[in-house]
Amino acid sequence: MDQTLGYLRETLSNYTDDHSGGKNIYRKLMEGQYSSEGEFVRQLDQKEIIFLNKMLPKEIKYAKEEKDEKRAHELNEVFELLF
Template identity: 60%
Template sequence: MDKTLGYLLETLSNYSDHHVIPQRMMNKLENTQYNSEGTFIRELNEEELIFLNKVLPDEIKYALESQDFKRVQELNEVYELLP
């Protein structure tokens, strides 16, 4: 799995107990071999894109506050691809 998508999968797991949307995205990541985060993003539906647009800024901020700069970079790569 692409390293960036691995970080995204880990982030989605934080929400999967309470939301169906991240569970769906996790299933896609676990069951499909994506060449890049761009390929994954292009396959998301509107509901999934809205979810990521909502949670990624907070996740990036948290990673920044925790000084986990690698995580900031990886999650930001995904966020920049969102419409």
């Protein structure tokens, strides 16, 4: 699995209990064989994109606050592809 998608998977694991879309995205990520974050993002529907657009900025901010620049960078890679 692509390293960026690994960070995304780990982050999404915190959102699998709610019904806002995190569980579906996590499942899609676990079941798919994506070679890159671009390939994964192209498979998302509009509802999933909206969910990630809301969730990722919070997670990127948190990673920066925790001085985890690598995680912040990798999550930002996905966030930029959503546009």
